[in-house]
Amino acid sequence: MMNVNVNVNVKAVIVGASIAGCCTALRLAKQGIKVAIIEKQPSSDHYKKMCSHIIHPSGRKVLADLGVWDDLTALGAQATYMDVESQGGRLFYPFSKKPKAANIERRLLDSALRKRVGEHPNITINYGLRIKSLLREKRQVIGLTAEDSTGDIFTFYCSLVVAADGRASRVARLDECENHTVKNHRVALFSYFKGVSRRVPSNVWVLDKGRAYIACFPNSDKMLLSCYIPEHQFKEIKDNQLFYDSFVKDFVERKGIQLGDQVDDLFIAKDTSTLYRSPNSKGLVFVGDAFLAADPLTGIGCSWAMSSAMLLSQCVGRPLLNHGEETRAQSRWFRFKLNSTISIYNMLHRIKYLIPAYLMAWLSLKGGVVFNKRLFGLFAALLGKRSPRR
């Protein structure tokens, strides 16, 4: 085995080159900070398949700020709003019915972000490298080692390690973090269909008092059709494709939405619980799903991965930028400042994302109350009156 000591002059190493990792890298790099990314997948065209593709208005704004929204629109992303229908009433999101959300295939989104990352002079991206260990001085993380497919080991020293390696974070395991979960006992099934006419609204139908959901998310030439059903119902299904065709596809077609041929596999996501963890070590920070994986029913994960990356870079950007060649005492002072800003980030993250995520997870288990005809109807009517129509 060959040991390669990589002595790149970077201040932060980011683990994972998906949404959270790329957005963090782009934002730090824009502030003049040199960063390296390690990504376990061997090439830039990999993308996350286990994801439907609604992006909330907050996420779309980040994409516009990063300068990728126009590219994505040209590739087939579509502006949209959500039309949510339940037995209790009908609600639009955003309430104004303005198409401020977006439908973007992850195939396009992930590669557009990586392209931007690859072009930035302050970012080095290393594909095919999987994190192996965290390097520590006492409780302070001072870098990491990563391994490629041939077993070669690469060593990175840096001031900050950013874990952006998703729900099953290996960094979290290396840091022996405790996972906190809120189970939803729901299973998601989804696939893509071709040849649908261009539609702006995305539809969500709430069935059986919030125990099941069917949704359609159109982009410029495809339609993503998803459904969420209770775990116990899924266990009784003998043929998943047959169930999907006869229950989900048929339901949507009866609603007057024409679907073309199914052009992708039928994806099934069994573990969709809300998951949260926080780092034990100093000099280590989490972002995106590695920090907080929200219930995918909310369709908020990508947007939160983007906006939490913005929050992180705002918090740690300045101390990282000002850190240079220093004496030992100055270095201790720098670490203190950096760790303080990480604590601020962790606190703001809890307020902005963790509390809403737990609230949504709890509400999603109380479908009978939320979608109660009177309550939901009243809520929808009030919001309908308050929001200006186009």
Ligand SMILES: Cc1cc2nc3c(=O)[nH]c(=O)nc-3n(C[C@H](O)[C@H](O)[C@H](O)COP(=O)(O)OP(=O)(O)OC[C@H]3O[C@@H](n4cnc5c(N)ncnc54)[C@H](O)[C@@H]3O)c2cc1C
């Ligand atoms: C069924 C389902 C439907 C969803 N639908 C939506 C939706 O409609 N809208 C929405 O906003 N969100 C949705 N989500 C959530 C969304 O997919 C995630 O929130 C989002 O992908 C999080 O991005 P991330 O960058 O934090 O992590 P990820 O996208 O999971 O990326 C992690 C990256 O880290 C890399 N990595 C992992 N381990 C290592 C390692 N050891 N070393 C180096 N690299 C590593 C991976 O290869 C990957 O590139 C859905 C999720 C599910 C499960």
